[in-house]
Every structure is written in structure tokens, then in C-alpha cells.
Amino acid sequence: MFVKRKKNRSGTISVVVAEKISGRYSELTTIGIAQDEEETEKYVKEGREWMERERQRRHPRLDLFGEERAKCEAELLTAEQMLSCISNITIDGADLILDRVFDNVGFNRIEDGIFRKLVKARLSYPASKAATVEYLKNHFDEDVSLSKIYRYLDKLSDSQHRTVQDISVEHTRKILGGSIGVLFYDVTTLYFEADYEDDLRKAGFSKEGRHKNPQIILGLLVSIDGYPLAYCIHEGNKYEGHTMLPVVTDFVRKYNLDNFIVVADSGLMNNDNIAELEANGYKYIIGAKIKNESKIVKEWILGQPKRDCQMAEYDKGNGQRLLVGYTEKRARKDSHNREKGIRRLEKTYNRGTLTKDNINKRGYNKFLEMEGDVKVTINYDKLKADAEWDGLKGYLTNTDIPVEEIYTAYHNLWHVEKAFRIAKSKIEIRPMFHFTRKRIEAHVCICFVALKVYKELERLLKLSAINMSVDKVLALAQTIVTIQLTLPQNKTTLTKTMLMKRHQRIAPLFSDEFWGTH
Structure with a gap:
């Protein structure tokens, strides 16, 4: 078959479809009579389409994949309809994990939505309050204004401090088998990006080298394994040795502790503090200032053989034991x-x-x-x-526990140091940009709860053999999204958290079964 143009006597052109059979031409159909070249081309195109239909009529093709093609087309249609129903997508993987940990500790007793949001934001996106507002809006479409957050910080009362401390202590007792046992205390300094001082923010000795910036002193009390128990805030120029006893005494009385040991660094201790510890009947293990001892004791210390990882003991009387150890590394x-x-x-x-x-x-x-x-x-x-003093380290105690346990207990002070590192580097507790005592106290309270949530997640990861750090888990979780679909005919909304192949290592954290057993 072919398309043929025939000139007529009238000057028009007939477009026909013809074919040659046994040497003879036969016209099959006339497509149309054109008046000009443009119309001719139009009829030629229609003639070719007619030929294709005629070929299919004469020689129908067997469609072996027609059913499969229909299914594919139906599948595409379904997918397009589903995508058109998506009403929201939130990047909330880290948020979902932190919500469960927050509740697991017991902080859900505080029925306060803003408090929960601010705590989670310190862990997933630590930033200024203004940046936090943008984060909540961009990631969760939650419109929490900056002025609302500031008003909230202004009214966050001391009762909130006491409540979060009670919850933290109750949970820590539970995971430690009912007894806290050892109290570790240390302090750090938190500086402000400001040039002037007030009653709380004062220039002093800065552990961060910010001696010109006003600062506050933060004291932290933690248990074994570094679970936060209590905190206190003091003026930036206060002698850090005067910060420990008030918080320890208040803690011991409030929670009726009767069998515990206080562990602290030598920088927090002087003779008056030691005397007060003993006057209260507290057991303690503290770093000893061996270079400040009496001449007799110093001669005894330097006279001991220096053997790596060996301890010598000196009885100071009245139940006090001075232990001195030497290590080649030190x-x-x-x-x-x-x-x-x-x-x-x-x-x-x-x-x-x-x-x-x-x-x-x-x-x-x-x-x-x-x-x-x-x-x-x-x-x-x-x-x-x-x-001559290289490698020597002293420990002063009024306990009767073995030397090895004293050494281990004192060197667990690194848990407090780690807690401060987490607070400063992960939660970004400083620098502070608040200027009133109320807001400073509220900011520290939020960071304290964030630290507790961080430590609890760390414990759960270890317990469930998820061999990843908290930071890596939260970073990976921040690539997980939840899709929300609104179905107009059913008048209902469906949500689905999308866990991809790369998320399988942390998939248990999104299972109700996991949280039901931890």
C-alpha cells in the first residue's frame, strides 16, 4: 500500500491510497481532494494513518502482554492518586525517638508542650531561641513565636526545677537497682557574650579561658555512669569550693540518703570543707593536695618506692586514710x-x-x-x-573500703566531666544570650533535662546492643521522614514513618515492642 497524488483537470489534487496486486494498481480509498499544497500534505498524513489501520485489520497482532500492561497503567494511576493525597511531610525521625525517651524517663508528667519542644530541640538542633523557632516552623510546621518562648521562660518557676530533679532521681534510682550509692560532684563555668556584670553574671576564673566575660558557675551532681541528679547555679566569682556542700546536703536530706559516698576533685576541697563533711557524717573520697601536706607526710610520700600502678596508704588518724599512687603515664x-x-x-x-x-x-x-x-x-x-612529685596522685577518704574501690570510685569523676562536655558541645548550653536570672535558670533547667534524656538514650542503645553513639543515631534519624495522607472519600488521615534500608540499624527504636520492654 502507498499514498498516491492525482492531478485533476480542475487543478485540484486527489489523495488516494492504492496498492499493486499481480502487476495491476488498485485504488482502495480516496482520502480527500486538496485545493492547495498545505491541504495536500494534510491528506497525505491521514492516508498514512489509514494504511496503518488497514494493515492492523488485515494482520492483527497478538498482544501477549496486554494484561500486564493494563496492571502497570493501573499501578501508575494509583501511585499518582496516592501522591496527590499527600498533605504533609515532616523530617521527624529524631523527634520521634526523643519523644519516647522523654516519656521513658518520666518527664511526660510535666504536661507542657513548649517545655517538651525546647528540650528536644536542644538535642536535635541546639541553637538560639530565635533559631529554634525557625527550626520548629520549618520541620514540624509548628508556629511557636519567639515572644511566646520568652514569656514561657519568664514564668518557668522553681517548682519546675524541683519537679525535673525529682523525676531524674526517681528514674536513676530505678535503673541503679534502688540505691544511688555514690555522688559525684564537679563544677564548670558558663560564659555570656556580654560586657557588663550583674548580681549573678560576674567575671571570675573561667575554665574556658574567658576571664573577661561575665559568667556563672554551674555545679552538677551525678551518679555512677554519669546520670544527672541535681544542679545548682552560683555567681561567676564565687569560690567553687563553697558550692558543693549546700547542694549535697540539700540532696541528701531531700531524698533521705543514708548510705552514700561523696566523690569530688581536690580543687573543691579545703580543710573547712573536709571538716564540714565529717561533721555531717558524710563518707567521702576526694583528691588530696599532697604537696600541701605536713613535712612528715611529704617525706613519707617521697620516700615510697615508685612502682607503676601501686598504691601506698598513710593513716592520718581520726579515720582518715591518705592513699598515694604512682603511674608512669602520669x-x-x-x-x-x-x-x-x-x-x-x-x-x-x-x-x-x-x-x-x-x-x-x-x-x-x-x-x-x-x-x-x-x-x-x-x-x-x-x-x-x-x-620529684611526677606521677604521684593522692586520695583522701574516711571510708574503710578497699584501695582498689577507692581508686575506681575517684576516677569515675570522668562521668561528670563527660556530662559537662555533652552539655557544652552537644546541647550547647553556652554561650548564653539571656540576661535575666529567670531566663538563665530556665535555660539551665531545659539543658539539664536534655542531658538526662541524652544519657538515657545512651543507656538504651548499650542495653539493646545498638552499637552506635547517641550523636550518630540522632544524625541518622534526622534523615527519616513521616508522610501524612489525607483521603477525601474516607474523610480520614493516614501517617507512615518511612524507614529505608540505611535505617535498619536503628529500626528497633521505632517499634512499640522495643519501648514496651525497656
Whole structure:
């Protein structure tokens, strides 16, 4: 078959479909009579379409995949209809996990939606309150205004502090088998991006090197394994040694502790504090300031053989035991730090910039002394004497527990240090941008709860053999979305949390069965 153009006597063109059979041409049909070239092309195109239909009529093709093709088309139609029903998509994987942990600890007793949101935001998106508002809006379509958050912080009362502490202690007792046993206490400083001071925010010795910035002192009481129990806030210029006893005493009385040991670093202790601990009948393990001991005790300490990881014990009377241990690792570290500090002093000395003001007890300046009225020199005899103490560490206790347990208990203080690191690096408790006491206290309260939630999630991951850190779990969970579909005919809404192949490692955290057994 082919399309044929025939010129007529009238000047028109007939477009026909013809075919040749046994050497003879036969016209099958006339498509149309065209008046011009444009119309001719139109009829030619129609003629080709007619030929294709005729071929299919004469030689019908067997469609082996017609049923499958129909199913595919139906499937595509269903998918398009489903996609058109999607009414919302939220990136809420981390939020769903933190909600379950928050409830697991017991903080759901605080029926306060804003409090819950602020705590979760500190863990999944730690930022300023203004940035938190944007985060809640962009990720969850929750319109919480900044002014509403500030008003909330202003009214967050001391009762909230007491409530979150009660919940934290109750939960910690439960996971530790009913007894807290050991109380670890330490402090850190939290600075403000501000230039002026007030009754609370004051410049002082900063553990972060921000000596010019106003700051506050945060004291933290934790249990074994670093579960937070209580906290306290003090003026930035307060002596940190005066912060421990009030919070410990208040905690012990409130929760009726009768068999416990207080563990603290030597920097928090002086003779008055030790005397008060004993006056209250508290058992303690504290870092000993062995260089400040009496001449007799110091001679005894330096006279002990230095064997790696060996402890010697000295009876100070009245139930006090002084334990002194030596490690080669500590000795190398002490030597390295001293040499580094002295090299720095020598550079300053060679430049001639050492003055009388440099002579103090800070760091390695203790090795400086005056020669005459104006010249400052480095006392190398003091350096040599100081080297005799390399590798030595002392512990003071009034307990009767074995030496190994004392060593282990004291070195569990790293749990407090870790808690501070989490609070500063993960929860970003500082720097603070609040300026009133109410808002500062509310911010610290929120961060304390976030720390407790972080530690509980860490415990659950370890317990369930999910070999990932909290940070990695939350980062992975932040790639999980929940899809919401609104079905107009059924007048109902369906939600589905989408766990992909890469999420299988944390899939148990999205199972009701997991939370029912932990």
C-alpha cells in the first residue's frame, strides 16, 4: 500500500491510497481532494494513518502482554492518586525517638508542650531561641513565636526545677537497682557574650579561658555512669569550693540518703570543707593536695618506692586514710607539661618582659622569684624539687573500703566531666544570650533535662546492643521522614514513618515492642 497524488483537470489534487496486486494498481480509498499544497500534505498524513489501520485489520497482532500492561497503567494511576493525597511531610525521625525517651524517663508528667519542644530541640538542633523557632516552623510546621518562648521562660518557676530533679532521681534510682550509692560532684563555668556584670553574671576564673566575660558557675551532681541528679547555679566569682556542700546536703536530706559516698576533685576541697563533711557524717573520697601536706607526710610520700600502678596508704588518724599512687603515664605527662610551661617562661624571660606582676601561684609562674628589687628569674632548684612529685596522685577518704574501690570510685569523676562536655558541645548550653536570672535558670533547667534524656538514650542503645553513639543515631534519624495522607472519600488521615534500608540499624527504636520492654 502507498499514498498516491492525482492531478485533476480542475487543478485540484486527489489523495488516494492504492496498492499493486499481480502487476495491476488498485485504488482502495480516496482520502480527500486538496485545493492547495498545505491541504495536500494534510491528506497525505491521514492516508498514512489509514494504511496503518488497514494493515492492523488485515494482520492483527497478538498482544501477549496486554494484561500486564493494563496492571502497570493501573499501578501508575494509583501511585499518582496516592501522591496527590499527600498533605504533609515532616523530617521527624529524631523527634520521634526523643519523644519516647522523654516519656521513658518520666518527664511526660510535666504536661507542657513548649517545655517538651525546647528540650528536644536542644538535642536535635541546639541553637538560639530565635533559631529554634525557625527550626520548629520549618520541620514540624509548628508556629511557636519567639515572644511566646520568652514569656514561657519568664514564668518557668522553681517548682519546675524541683519537679525535673525529682523525676531524674526517681528514674536513676530505678535503673541503679534502688540505691544511688555514690555522688559525684564537679563544677564548670558558663560564659555570656556580654560586657557588663550583674548580681549573678560576674567575671571570675573561667575554665574556658574567658576571664573577661561575665559568667556563672554551674555545679552538677551525678551518679555512677554519669546520670544527672541535681544542679545548682552560683555567681561567676564565687569560690567553687563553697558550692558543693549546700547542694549535697540539700540532696541528701531531700531524698533521705543514708548510705552514700561523696566523690569530688581536690580543687573543691579545703580543710573547712573536709571538716564540714565529717561533721555531717558524710563518707567521702576526694583528691588530696599532697604537696600541701605536713613535712612528715611529704617525706613519707617521697620516700615510697615508685612502682607503676601501686598504691601506698598513710593513716592520718581520726579515720582518715591518705592513699598515694604512682603511674608512669602520669609521670610522663607531668614532666612534659612542666617542660612545656618552662619553655614558655624562658622565652618570656629572654625577651626581658617578666615583671614582678608575673610572680604568683598561677601555673608555672610559681617557679619565678625576685632577685633584688627589679630582676625576676626562674628558680631551677624549685623545678628540680617539683620533678620529684611526677606521677604521684593522692586520695583522701574516711571510708574503710578497699584501695582498689577507692581508686575506681575517684576516677569515675570522668562521668561528670563527660556530662559537662555533652552539655557544652552537644546541647550547647553556652554561650548564653539571656540576661535575666529567670531566663538563665530556665535555660539551665531545659539543658539539664536534655542531658538526662541524652544519657538515657545512651543507656538504651548499650542495653539493646545498638552499637552506635547517641550523636550518630540522632544524625541518622534526622534523615527519616513521616508522610501524612489525607483521603477525601474516607474523610480520614493516614501517617507512615518511612524507614529505608540505611535505617535498619536503628529500626528497633521505632517499634512499640522495643519501648514496651525497656
